[in-house]
Amino acid sequence: MEELKRKRGRHWKEEAVKVVLFTCAALSVVTTAGIVGVLARETFAFFEVVSLPSFLFGTEWRPLLVPRSFGILPLVCGTMMIVVGSSLIAIPLGLGSAIYLSEYASDRVRNIIKPVLEVLAGIPTVVYGYFALTFVTPIIRAVFPETQVFNAASASIVVGIMILPMVASLCDDALRAVPNSLREGAHALGATSFEVTGRVVLPAALSGVLASFVLAMSRAIGETMAVTLAAGATPNITANPLESIQTMTAYIVQVSLGDTPAGTVEYQTIFAVGALLFIITLGMNILSHQVLRRFQEVYE
Amino acid sequence: MTGLGRHHSANNLPARRRALAVFRFACAAMTWAAVLILVALLVHVARQGMSWLDWQFLSSFPSRFPDQAGIKSALFGTLWMISTTAIIAVPLGVGAAIYLEEYARRGALSTFIQINIANLAGVPSIVYGMLGLVIFVRFFLLGRSVLAGALTMSLLILPVIIIAAREAIRAVPGSLRQASYALGSTRWQTVRHHVLPSALPGIMTGVILALSRAIGETAPLVMIGALTYVAFVPEGPLDAFTTLPIQVFNWTSRPQKDFHALGAAGILVLLIVLLVMNTGAILIRHRAERRGG
Numbered sequence: 001m002e003e004l005k006r007k008r009g010r011h012w013k014e015e016a017v018k019v020v021l022f023t024c025a026a027l028s029v030v031t032t033a034g035i036v037g038v039l040a041r042e043t044f045a046f047f048e049v050v051s052l053p054s055f056l057f058g059t060e061w062r063p064l065l066v067p068r069s070f071g072i073l074p075l076v077c078g079t080m081m082i083v084v085g086s087s088l089i090a091i092p093l094g095l096g097s098a099i100y101l102s103e104y105a106s107d108r109v110r111n112i113i114k115p116v117l118e119v120l121a122g123i124p125t126v127v128y129g130y131f132a133l134t135f136v137t138p139i140i141r142a143v144f145p146e147t148q149v150f151n152a153a154s155a156s157i158v159v160g161i162m163i164l165p166m167v168a169s170l171c172d173d174a175l176r177a178v179p180n181s182l183r184e185g186a187h188a189l190g191a192t193s194f195e196v197t198g199r200v201v202l203p204a205a206l207s208g209v210l211a212s213f214v215l216a217m218s219r220a221i222g223e224t225m226a227v228t229l230a231a232g233a234t235p236n237i238t239a240n241p242l243e244s245i246q247t248m249t250a251y252i253v254q255v256s257l258g259d260t261p262a263g264t265v266e267y268q269t270i271f272a273v274g275a276l277l278f279i280i281t282l283g284m285n286i287l288s289h290q291v292l293r294r295f296q297e298v299y300e
Numbered sequence: 301m302t303g304l305g306r307h308h309s310a311n312n313l314p315a316r317r318r319a320l321a322v323f324r325f326a327c328a329a330m331t332w333a334a335v336l337i338l339v340a341l342l343v344h345v346a347r348q349g350m351s352w353l354d355w356q357f358l359s360s361f362p363s364r365f366p367d368q369a370g371i372k373s374a375l376f377g378t379l380w381m382i383s384t385t386a387i388i389a390v391p392l393g394v395g396a397a398i399y400l401e402e403y404a405r406r407g408a409l410s411t412f413i414q415i416n417i418a419n420l421a422g423v424p425s426i427v428y429g430m431l432g433l434v435i436f437v438r439f440f441l442l443g444r445s446v447l448a449g450a451l452t453m454s455l456l457i458l459p460v461i462i463i464a465a466r467e468a469i470r471a472v473p474g475s476l477r478q479a480s481y482a483l484g485s486t487r488w489q490t491v492r493h494h495v496l497p498s499a500l501p502g503i504m505t506g507v508i509l510a511l512s513r514a515i516g517e518t519a520p521l522v523m524i525g526a527l528t529y530v531a532f533v534p535e536g537p538l539d540a541f542t543t544l545p546i547q548v549f550n551w552t553s554r555p556q557k558d559f560h561a562l563g564a565a566g567i568l569v570l571l572i573v574l575l576v577m578n579t580g581a582i583l584i585r586h587r588a589e590r591r592g593g
Contacts, residue, residue: 010486017488018403024395025404028417028462031455035427038434096330104324105331116335122509122574124516126545127345127567130552134560135344161337168334194320215422222424224519225545229552249426249519256429256523262438274430278423285422 039278042271049265055272061235061251063269074235075273078152078245082227085156085241086163086220091213093160094167101168102175103197121165129229132158137230144242150232153241158226163216170215174208175201207295211288218284222277224249248273345571349564357565361531362547366558369551371566376533377446377541378515378573384450384537385457385514390507392454393461397503400462401469402491421459428456429523437524444525447537452520457510464506468499501588508581512574518545544570 047055050070058071097117101110137154141147178201186196202209232244233254246254252270260267360370396417404410432452442448472495480490496503521543530542544566551563 014486014488018399021395021399021403024392025399025413027392028396028413028420028458031431031458032416032420034435035423035431038431039427042434093330093333096327097334100324100327100331104327109331113331113334116338120334120338122512122516122578123341124518124545124570124574126516126518126549126552127341127570130548130560130563130567131341131344133552134348134564135340164334192316192320194323195316197323218422222426224424224426225549229549249424252426252430253519253522256433256525271430274427278427281422281424282419285419289418 039271039275042268043275046268046272074237075248075251077237079247081152082156083217083220086160089160090164090167094164095171097168098171102172117165117168125225128158128162129226132230147242148244150244151242152231152245155227155231159220159223163219167212167216170212171209174205178204207292211292214284214288218281222281228253248277345564345567348561349568352561352565353568373530374542374544374547378543380446380534381449382515385453389454389457393458394465396462397465401466417459417462425517426519429520432524444540445538446534446541448524449521453514457514460510465503468502472498501584504584505581508577512577518549
């Protein structure tokens with residue numbers, strides 16, 4: 001009888017532990033629901049004042065000054081400029097170093113480079129902002145004197161450096177997942193290492209490589225502190241990287257630094273911008289998963 | 301794709317070898333560029349900030365006079381924020397990982413939770429700041445407190461902890477579990493006494509990496525309003541606070557050169573804190589590897 005009671009007690013405890021652990025896991029779903037709920041609530045309130053087309057296609061972003069105008073294209077344009085600029089840095093450098101690390105480098109070099117990339121990935125973004133403002137911008141201004149103090153080029157360069165480790169390590173993983181038998185086969189047919197890399201290994205690893213590009217761009221879109229510090233606060237549709245711009249994230253920071261009371265349209269704009277940011281980055285993350293799944297080569 | 305025509309690639313061997321040499325050199329140059337960038341960054345920050353980094357800087361509060369300004373409230377604020385975050389996020393993250401690895405049946409629900417966690421890991425940190433602002437600061441009326449910051453930060457790093465802890469738990473051999481079950485243990489006893497101790501070094505490494513990410517995060521804390529003038533050390537979780545990256549951001553965003561130098565000195569303190577934590581992670585990994593043989 002005693003034995004049975006103890007067993008029942010144990011059973012009860014087992015179930016309790018399971019419920020507690022499940023709650024921990026379910027918290028992530030609650031978090032997602034919270035994000036969507038918070039963004040949606042204020043965004044809907046925003047769209048009672050501003051029409052959706054004038055938000056999405058308006059070319060003038062002037063939410064804080066009268067006459068107000070809520071066209072988000074300048075912010076989207078600023079963000080895209082950072083994405084394009086940082087990709088121009090991170091994609092060639094990241095893919096190049098991944099190819100070097102996985103195909104050519106000795107273990108000794110690998111053991112030096114890998115930790116360096118990890119350190120670069122671990123440096124806080126505000127440090128990159130400082131670096132952009134006090135190191136990269138003066139260099140750009142020395143070359144192009146007409147450059148503004150806050151400019152898209154400098155921010156793009158440091159965001160590129162920031163996402164470079166991500167591109168490098170994901171591409172490295174993808175390249176190393178290509179079985180050696182493919183390389184050996186190509187070498188046996190008389191191909192040089194260059195041809196093996198370009199015509200066999202890279203095409204075989206293409207899904208992982210492309211997925212890493214998409215993920216890195218998504219990170220560049222969400223990057224906040226470096227662009228706030230270095231790219232400026234001028235919503236601006238321009239193609240000139242030497243001009244001051246403003247990204248979606250930098251706008252959100254700008255408003256939250258001021259004392260904007262809840263319930264006003266200014267306060268709601270940051271949620272509308274945040275919702276767009278969330279949708280774009282989520283879409284890109286899903287896209288990168290799809291690329292990985294759809295184009296993955298499967299080896300026995 | 302390689303710039304070499306298919307037709308004469310078979311016979312023009314010297315040209316093909318040259319192409320290889322050029323390509324290989326280009327890849328090597330791009331790789332070492334990363335090292336060069338890191339060195340440039342560290343040297344630049346050290347040259348700007350080193351002369352400001354002294355005891356007076358560490359033991360003073362922020363000030364509008366650069367030569368009297370210090371980092372004390374930010375340093376203590378970071379320590380408060382990060383220990384509170386650890387207390388909240390580590391049990392939740394490890395608990396979720398245990399559930400997903402040891403308890404959940406492979407089904408629609410567990411797949412849904414997994415996809416959800418993967419997507420949460422990709423949400424920009426500033427969006428978590430907006431969540432924290434609405435839920436913790438305004439709805440739960442926690443204000444701009446250490447607790448509001450730590451809760452926001454916990455949600456941000458939970459996906460990182462869960463993913464790392466799951467990997468560590470998955471690496472524990474199944475034979476260990478079977479042996480424990482064979483001796484009559486329940487599932488929780490097996491997890492508690494065998495799986496967790498064996499996965500602990502891996503979990504710890506992941507936790508430390510996640511916490512170092514939280515130390516460097518600025519945007520979510522700016523969102524919840526932590527960028528204010530704080531000239532005191534928090535004494536409890538409901539006190540206002542500032543952190544190292546926020547103080548760095550504050551100083552860097554001012555136009556004066558002296559404040560930029562203060563920013564550099566603040567970055568040095570921040571990097572030293574991160575270095576100490578990561579050294580800890582490496583030591584734990586090494587000890588575990590030695591013990592595990």
